[in-house]
Amino acid sequence: MVVRKRSLFVILFAACFLPYITTPVAIxxxxxxxxxxxxxILNQLLIxxxxxxxxxxxxxxxxIARCVIALMFIWRHLGYFMAIYLAGMTAIPQDIYEAAKVDGSxxxxxxxxxxxPLLKNISVFLIVTSVIGGFQLFDEPKLLYGGWAANSVGGPDNAALTVIWKFIDDTFISDNRFGYGAAxxxxxxVIIIFFSMISYRITAGKGEKE
Structure with a gap:
């Protein structure tokens, strides 16, 4: 029974982690x-x-376009989040859980x-890196809308337009505004450095003070 549960866990974990190692083009x-x-497939199922x-x-x-892109981002990184959290949970001493169980928790x-609370640093790290990854998002929305038409930059009402997509389009595709692209x-x-500093201050600042 234990072996079967472990095998099922490995299969489910591999299924969740597989999108993270899949190329953004395929996703x-x-x-x-x-x-x-x-x-x-979704429309065929509904019909x-x-x-x-x-x-x-x-x-x-x-x-809906924003929701689809958010779903793509979450689906792709869910396995990575699970792996990081599992690594953090295995580092927590089991004596703490045993003491909590004895106390009736x-x-x-x-x-x-x-x-x-013990996974606070990991949560902050994942949140900050997710925000940074969101600013760097390009492949997924570009593949969803880039091939439809020449004027399909950003999707409907620029709902899928990301910072990197706008940078590439204004600098190299639609225009040659190199100064604007550099800005x-x-x-x-600067924004990425700002969020990185926040992550460092929260996760490492307390340890340095001690």
């Missing part, structure tokens, strides 16, 4: 195929279930009073 094509209004009579233009709605109480690049560099 972009997968989601583009899933949400295509003519041949998309077969008689929930809609015709395909829905998922990627032409600004709000429930699972929920232990989670919020012991596990999450975007330097601004993004």
């Amino acid at each position: 972009g094509f997968i989601f583009s195929y899933m949400f295509d209004w003519q041949s998309g 077969q279930l008689n929930l809609v009579t015709e395909g829905v233009y998922w990627l032409q709605e600004p709000f 429930s699972g929920t109480h232990t989670l919020f009073t012991i596990t999450l 975007i690049a330097y601004s993004l560099f």
Whole structure:
């Protein structure tokens, strides 16, 4: 029974971690195929279930476009987050959990009073790196909308336009505004440095004071 549970855990963990090692190009094509209004899997499923009579233009709605890109980002990095959190949880001494169990602490109480506080540095690290990764996002939205038409930069109402996409388009594709592109690049560099400093101050500042 224990071996079976471990095997199931390994399979589920591998399934969750697989998108992280998959190339962004493949992920972009997968989601583009899933949400295509003519041949998309989602529309075909909804039509077969008689929930809609015709395909829905998922990627032409600004709000839905943002949700799809957010879903792509979460789906791709979920396995990475799981691996980091599991590594942090294995570093927590088991004596703490045993003492909490002896004191009658429930699972929920232990989670919020012991596990999450001890994983604070890891949570801050993942949040900051996710914000930085969001600023650097380019491949996924570009693959969703870049091939539709020449004027499809940014998707509907620029809902999918990211900083890097705007930088590349204004600097090398639509225009040759190298000064404007340099300003975007330097601004993004300053923002990333700012969030990196916040992460360092939160995670390492307390240890240095002690």
